Amino acid sequence: MINKKYLPKYPLVWQKDDFYIEIFCSIPNIATGILITTDKAKFVVDPGDGILRDLNKNISRKDILEISDIFISHGHHDHVGGVWSFLTYLSVMKRTLPLNIYFPEGCQEILSIHKAFQEVYSHETNYAINLIPINSNKKFKRKSITIQPFKVNHREMHDDGNSVYVPSLGYKFIYEGKSICYGGDTAYCESLVKMSKDSDLAIIEAGAIDEEDDTHLTMPQAEEIGKTAKEYFLVHVPE
Numbered sequence: 001m002i003n004k005k006y007l008p009k010y011p012l013v014w015q016k017d018d019f020y021i022e023i024f025c026s027i028p029n030i031a032t033g034i035l036i037t038t039d040k041a042k043f044v045v046d047p048g049d050g051i052l053r054d055l056n057k058n059i060s061r062k063d064i065l066e067i068s069d070i071f072i073s074h075g076h077h078d079h080v081g082g083v084w085s086f087l088t089y090l091s092v093m094k095r096t097l098p099l100n101i102y103f104p105e106g107c108q109e110i111l112s113i114h115k116a117f118q119e120v121y122s123h124e125t126n127y128a129i130n131l132i133p134i135n136s137n138k139k140f141k142r143k144s145i146t147i148q149p150f151k152v153n154h155r156e157m158h159d160d161g162n163s164v165y166v167p168s169l170g171y172k173f174i175y176e177g178k179s180i181c182y183g184g185d186t187a188y189c190e191s192l193v194k195m196s197k198d199s200d201l202a203i204i205e206a207g208a209i210d211e212e213d214d215t216h217l218t219m220p221q222a223e224e225i226g227k228t229a230k231e232y233f234l235v236h237v238p239e
């Protein structure tokens with residue numbers, strides 16, 4: 001049996017005053033699910049499969065219906081698998097508040113899920129879905145949180161043995177002088193190194209299966225980056 005040095009126990013929770021993050025899950029090829037809140041904001045990051053179950057377990061229906069913004073790091077199924085059920089739930093619950101979905105420009109999965117959702121449910125959906133593709137590192141502000149997206153270098157293996165770039169982002173969330181850096185999935189890249197440094201919390205994937213894997217970070221690489229932040233979580237660790 002392989003000796004596992006580090007396997008995170010979910011959920012992972014971090015809080016500074018009213019700045020709160022809960023990582024329900026981050027397991028490669030299975031699911032991710034992250035909730036970020038302040039007194040004024042309710043965001044979801046990477047709603048993988050099970051996101052509704054996990055939100056329902058932790059917050060009220062009213063709070064779920066007030067989630068205003070969704071941030072997608074990339075389109076792999078373990079990061080977007082819960083989008084369909086989340087959108088449908090809001091429709092069934094008669095939500096009227098608009099919902100923003102931020103995603104890396106070129107992410108076909110989000111465009112396809114949204115298109116299919118509109119085809120099936122637009123006649124009975126009472127809330128607007130604003131798709132917001134991101135193609136730059138420009139900061140913006142939502143509900144008193146500043147969001148700094150940054151491009152990362154995530155790749156997927158194709159059958160010919162070559163890895164191919166997938167549109168991928170990390171996000172830094174800054175609120176009242178505190179910051180949370182979420183790198184999404186990525187191989188080693190300077191943008192993640194820069195954004196993680198001095199963050200109050202860095203959430204770094206350690207998904208590489210071995211040193212040859214250029215689609216994810218190895219555990220030593222992830223630890224090295226994490227240690228430059230005040231605190232860090234290693235996630236997306238192969239089980």
Ligand SMILES: [Zn+2]
Pocket residue numbers: 074076154185
């Ligand atoms: Zn991925």
